[in-house]
Amino acid sequence: MKNKKITRKISQGMYVLTTENGGCIVDAVSQISAGDNPLISVAVMKTNNTNELLKKNKTFAISVLGLDVDPEIIKTFGLNSMRDINKFESVKTKEEMNLPIIENSLGYMICEIVDRIENDTHTLFIGKLIEADLEKDNEPMTYAHYQEHKDELIKVETEKGECAWVCTVCGYVYYGETLSEDFKCPICGVGKEYFKIKE
Numbered sequence: 001m002k003n004k005k006i007t008r009k010i011s012q013g014m015y016v017l018t019t020e021n022g023g024c025i026v027d028a029v030s031q032i033s034a035g036d037n038p039l040i041s042v043a044v045m046k047t048n049n050t051n052e053l054l055k056k057n058k059t060f061a062i063s064v065l066g067l068d069v070d071p072e073i074i075k076t077f078g079l080n081s082m083r084d085i086n087k088f089e090s091v092k093t094k095e096e097m098n099l100p101i102i103e104n105s106l107g108y109m110i111c112e113i114v115d116r117i118e119n120d121t122h123t124l125f126i127g128k129l130i131e132a133d134l135e136k137d138n139e140p141m142t143y144a145h146y147q148e149h150k151d152e153l154i155k156v157e158t159e160k161g162e163c164a165w166v167c168t169v170c171g172y173v174y175y176g177e178t179l180s181e182d183f184k185c186p187i188c189g190v191g192k193e194y195f196k197i198k199e
Ligand SMILES: Cc1cc2nc3c(=O)[nH]c(=O)nc-3n(C[C@H](O)[C@H](O)[C@H](O)COP(=O)(O)O)c2cc1C
Pocket: 022, 023, 024, 025, 026, 027, 028, 029, 043, 044, 045, 047, 048, 049, 050, 051, 074, 077, 078, 079, 080, 081, 082, 083, 146, 170, 171, 186, 187, 188
């Protein structure tokens, strides 16, 4: 392959995908049909807790993040797993059709899961749009914007003498002196060659 980075030029947004009892940051969202109740697809990593939950639940919600989003929301939902923390303790949400919606997002889409396709790394969940609202008509945050500004958005603080390794693909931070040869980012799966050190 000459340069896979061209795939980063596919325009994607920044969203919080939620379902009952969990959720995570996603960029891989598409509208894949038209009409009053279009189909929306979202690709969710098989290793994510949210994937397990979606297989048990019938609906999901997508909150659309604006350029003014509080970066703590991205950190909480995108760089942590619900297996380790309760994401809803630190991020304000409201309920719509029994699903958590991120407060101050631009709006939301609620979908009923109608199909799913498995590939080697992700499950593509396909949902029929059953409710939606536009609450703030502001500029959405794109995945490209996140990539360009993640150093400012996800500030990495290190104590004197402490090392932090930052994943250049997703922004995940590993605190420790060294990364083992077989280290893989727990969030996006890339190897140690994608990490840069911050001291
Ligand atoms: C900018 C960004 C984009 C992401 N996009 C996706 C995505 O499209 N699909 C996905 O499954 N995970 C994506 N993730 C990773 C999940 O949000 C992350 O693995 C999260 O910790 C999973 O939490 P969970 O285990 O509670 O489900 C993204 C993370 C970031 C920071």
